[in-house]
Amino acid sequence: MEECKKTKLYVLTGFLGSGKTTVLLELIKKLSGKRIGVIQNEFGKLGIDGAILKNDDIEMMEINRGSIFCSCLKLSFVQALAEMSKKDFDYLFVESSGLGDPSNVDEIMKAVEAIAGDKYEFSGVVCLVDAINFIEQLNDLETVNRQLKHCHLAVITKSDLVNKERVENLKNEIRKINPICKIELSNMGIFDYSFLKEDLMEYQWAESEDTTNSEETKPKTLFMEVDYAVEEEKLIEFLKDVIPELYRVKGFIEIEGKGLCQLDVVGEKIDIKSSRDNKESKVVFISKVGPAVIKSLFSAWEKHIGKKMKLKN
Numbered sequence: 001m002e003e004c005k006k007t008k009l010y011v012l013t014g015f016l017g018s019g020k021t022t023v024l025l026e027l028i029k030k031l032s033g034k035r036i037g038v039i040q041n042e043f044g045k046l047g048i049d050g051a052i053l054k055n056d057d058i059e060m061m062e063i064n065r066g067s068i069f070c071s072c073l074k075l076s077f078v079q080a081l082a083e084m085s086k087k088d089f090d091y092l093f094v095e096s097s098g099l100g101d102p103s104n105v106d107e108i109m110k111a112v113e114a115i116a117g118d119k120y121e122f123s124g125v126v127c128l129v130d131a132i133n134f135i136e137q138l139n140d141l142e143t144v145n146r147q148l149k150h151c152h153l154a155v156i157t158k159s160d161l162v163n164k165e166r167v168e169n170l171k172n173e174i175r176k177i178n179p180i181c182k183i184e185l186s187n188m189g190i191f192d193y194s195f196l197k198e199d200l201m202e203y204q205w206a207e208s209e210d211t212t213n214s215e216e217t218k219p220k221t222l223f224m225e226v227d228y229a230v231e232e233e234k235l236i237e238f239l240k241d242v243i244p245e246l247y248r249v250k251g252f253i254e255i256e257g258k259g260l261c262q263l264d265v266v267g268e269k270i271d272i273k274s275s276r277d278n279k280e281s282k283v284v285f286i287s288k289v290g291p292a293v294i295k296s297l298f299s300a301w302e303k304h305i306g307k308k309m310k311l312k313n
């Protein structure tokens, strides 16, 4: 009898905006013809990336409102993995939230094995390192350190935006935290995918430990709804005012003369591009300063746009 092939399970980590969805979309293209499942973990309760990924011929589950490594969602994650194990995918990719601390991933894999049997071959944690923002984030955030410490492959993204010297600096910083992981360089999600054929588990560095994700450390997430088109220049002015208080802004918004656009803000970089998605206007803000950001969002909107806007939790 032919032996049943296991599903290769990869976990993608990397801070907010580091390029996880961009890499995932390219990987899915590369693996076309294979049976692929995706579990997507968004911090906000609306799966913004879900809207982008659903266009592809893949099966997807979303786990929102927090980190899959936090005790608040860990059980849902294990159950989702158990559910997906029945589908006999060739590959299952888990895109964890940018604020996810995967220090306890081994423990989660053991729980899945206890429930679902050995249907998965846990094939490694791939951590995306944002070439532009990583060094600053590293100083501010334990999560970024943990994501790297617990990965098997680090992929430096946005290589098109930095020079060789910066890449060398980044490699040195990575090595201080994880001396053995494999390191690759990516441009818009494209890099050497030979890791798919290798045993990444050989590059395991850290032992499993408690995650820092908890209900208490969960940052404030807000959703903005506007039912009219805004002027692009005014939207940019609004964003410039509020960016210092935010980790990340993303979503869809109607822009005058352009129609529905996909909005992405990472660090100080604002990207606005036309979208073919048929989605309602909704934008997610992840706060660095807790609920204090609400007042700033309303007053900056009033100043630059001057029309009614709804913010929801």
Ligand SMILES: Nc1nc2c(ncn2[C@@H]2O[C@H](COP(=O)(O)OP(=O)(O)OP(=O)(O)O)[C@@H](O)[C@H]2O)c(=O)[nH]1
Residues within 6 Å of the ligand: 014, 015, 016, 017, 018, 019, 020, 021, 022, 023, 049, 097, 098, 157, 158, 159, 160, 161, 186, 187, 188, 189, 248, 250, 264, 266, 271
């Ligand atoms: N120039 C450049 N931009 C990139 C690259 N990779 C990602 N981006 C851009 O960076 C922004 C964030 O990319 P995503 O793929 O959405 O990042 P993410 O890690 O999934 O974001 P979260 O889900 O919020 O954590 C988008 O505007 C991307 O187009 C890259 O290699 N080069």
